[in-house]
Amino acid sequence: MxxxxxxxxxxxxxxxxxxxxxxxxxxxxxxxxxxxxxxxxxxxxxxxxxxxxxxxxxxxxxxxxLGNTMILSEPEGLITRSVGKPAFRQELFEATGHYxxxxxxxxxxxxxxxxxxxxxxxxxxxxxxxxxxxxxxxxxxxxxxxxxxxxxxxxxxxxxxxxxxxxxxxxxxxxxxxxxxxxxxxxxxxxxxxxxxxxxxxxxxxxxxxxxxxxxxxxxxxxxxxxxxxxxxxxxxxxxxxxxMQTITHQVDIGEELVKAGFKASVTSRDLVVAPNGTSAILGFDDDYPHRDALLPWLGSQPWVGEYVYGESLADWGLPDESACRVAISLAGDESCNHLGIPGTSWYAFDPDTPKDMIGQGQHGGRHRYExxxxxxxxxxxxxxxxxxxxxxxxxxxxxxxxxxxxxxxxxxxxxxxxxxxxxxxxxxxxxxxx
Ligand SMILES: [Zn+2]
The missing domain is CATH 3.40.720.10 (Alkaline Phosphatase, subunit A)
Structure with a gap:
């Protein structure tokens, strides 16, 4: 024994x-x-x-x-994959050479x-x-x-x-x-x-x-x-x-917002890719992405963005700086209560691959106190x-x-x-x- x-x-x-x-x-x-x-x-x-x-x-x-959904650099370009599916282990291995x-x-x-x-x-x-x-x-x-x-x-x-x-x-x-x-x-x-x-x-x-x-x-x-x-x-x-967990009070389709603002060619394009992760998101792009310098200040002016980091500061959040992870966002939120008096609310990053209305329900992913x-x-x-x-x-x-x-x-x-x-x-x- x-x-x-x-x-x-x-x-x-x-x-x-x-x-x-x-x-x-x-x-x-x-x-x-x-x-x-x-x-x-x-x-x-x-x-x-x-x-x-x-x-x-x-x-x-x-x-x-890097997340519940994660950006992989595949031969056709960057793409967001769900880590939850049994097949992801193999997809990650093929894209990166490791589990x-x-x-x-x-x-x-x-x-x-x-x-x-x-x-x-x-x-x-x-x-x-x-x-x-x-x-x-x-x-x-x-x-x-x-x-x-x-x-x-x-x-x-x-x-x-x-x-x-x-x-x-x-x-x-x-x-x-x-x-x-x-x-x-x-x-x-x-x-x-x-x-x-x-x-x-x-x-x-x-x-x-x-x-x-x-x-x-x-x-x-x-x-x-x-x-x-x-x-x-x-x-x-x-x-x-x-x-x-936090209570969700707002939700945003970040891919759509980026297309509307001219930073992304289409919701399925591979130039700028979004990995939604509940109350957080990671953005990926290759070195030749042309709008990086305009994208960063724009993010800072969006109501759904709480904190965000890029470049060397990604290390402060425990993240790498690579094509699959150029910007990390903890979505906006605050300490206000839901109708039952439970504190902590956040925005939710809508995931077009698994569409769900999360308003009023619990979510997590970001850096707010309760999640x-x-x-x-x-x-x-x-x-x-x-x-x-x-x-x-x-x-x-x-x-x-x-x-x-x-x-x-x-x-x-x-x-x-x-x-x-x-x-x-x-x-x-x-x-x-x-x-
Ligand atoms: Zn969990």
Whole structure:
């Protein structure tokens, strides 16, 4: 039996400010864990990018996955592709010669430890946790064993996004944790409350029920972890979210706006290409694009543009400066409330490939307060019970923290092992949980 393991549970889209008295399971967990109260999302604050950043300990500039939709430089020119589709892995490889540019946890852990991710979000988010199949990936669009052979029959994950699917996935995840003592890292990525938040007003009954349901799944994992610890295992548990959500008050078709203003030849042209990412967008163009100098000040005068960066400043947002990523935009928004008193509103970048009216519903992708603050609690020997740490932390800290727990060297990552931060912040009377 392995003595040490890492277990990660992601409640997709659960905002940090929603975690407290109204979430009793997570509130109780906080009493036996260290809570990091100032954890930042990556940019864009979308699930697929978050998955790659949690898996690699790196920002998009280093790992190369730039959004839920991403511009690729293909032989016919620049084009926007959806990262969510199962085929995207191959499209990215053909356009760039790589899947992710840096190793994932699954790669770093093998052959000593096996990794398994159970995911009920988009295929792209599941597969970019471990795009080269070093470990097990369980997802409704296809489950794969190490080496990439497809898992079929009753072992495949035949579920749907939402509460019922999450519950069944959690049941299997817990069973696996109890039975498979070769697993060094097990990741459970729940579809709620993301699925409901995108379809509801944030804070309404259905959204709150989805948060309740995600907590039930966390509770089941906590119970299994108690059993494993009672067997003598040294478990590092990280429970968090990948990003939060804002309420959408306006939407804009950025491609159409660029055509109207004369910066783009047509909505399907490849001279200037838009990758809409919820409440953010990335613009791509080649070096010979003639309107760059006029485009940048024009963007600054648009009501739908909040912050934007280009050139060397892209690095400040964790992005590369290349044809596929010349300008990054966090759409406009503010701190005002929806009709249920939930703060944080934003514009939405309409995606012509998946047209949806998002007014009044939850979205994310940008850098506003409520979408860019996921929650994070870590429970384990190095993490004092009940301690709250407000030092800024990030999704890129998951991977180094897991490596540190498993006594594997942390190298070439932007994140830091949170054990170090916990040690610095230890208060005299804090208690560590028993092994
Ligand atoms: Zn997400």
């Amino acid at each position: 392995l003595k040490k393991r890492g277990v990660v549970v992601i409640c997709d889209s659960l905002r940090n400010d929603f975690v407290g008295q109204q979430t009793p399971v997570l509130n109780n967990l906080q009493q036996t864990a260290t809570r990091f109260t100032n954890t930042k999302a990556v940019f864009p604050s979308t699930t697929r990018v978050s998955s790659a950043s949690i898996a690699t300990g790196c920002h998009p500039r280093q790992h190369g996955l 992710l540019r840096v190793p994932t946890l699954a790669q770093r852990l093998q052959p000593m430890y096996t990794t398994a991710i159970y995911s009920n979000v988009s295929p792209g988010a599941a597969y970019f946790f471990d795009p080269e199949n070093f470990g097990y990936v369980y997802h409704p669009a296809g489950s794969y064993a190490p080496g990439g052979s497809q898992i079929t029959g009753s072992d495949a994950l035949d579920i749907k996004p939402g509460a019922d699917g999450d519950q069944e996935m959690t049941r299997r995840f817990c069973q696996r944790l109890l039975q498979d003592d070769t697993l060094g890292l097990a990741v459970l990525w729940l579809s709620e409350p993301d699925k409901s938040g995108h379809a509801q007003s944030l804070g309404n009954l259905a959204h709150r029920a989805a948060i309740e349901h995600a907590q039930d799944c966390v509770d089941k994992v906590l119970s299994v972890i108690s059993t494993l610890r009672a067997r003598g295992e040294d478990i590092l548990l990280m429970v968090g979210s990948d990003h939060g 860019s603050h996921p929650f994070l609690m870590v429970q384990g020997k190095a993490f004092p019970e009940g301690l709250q740490i407000s030092t800024p932390t990030s999704l890129v800290d998951y991977a180094p923290t897991i490596l540190n727990h498993l006594s594997i060297e942390v190298s070439a990552m932007q994140g830091q092992p949170l054990q170090t931060l916990a040690r610095i912040n230890i208060e005299p009377h804090s208690h560590f949980i028993a092994s």
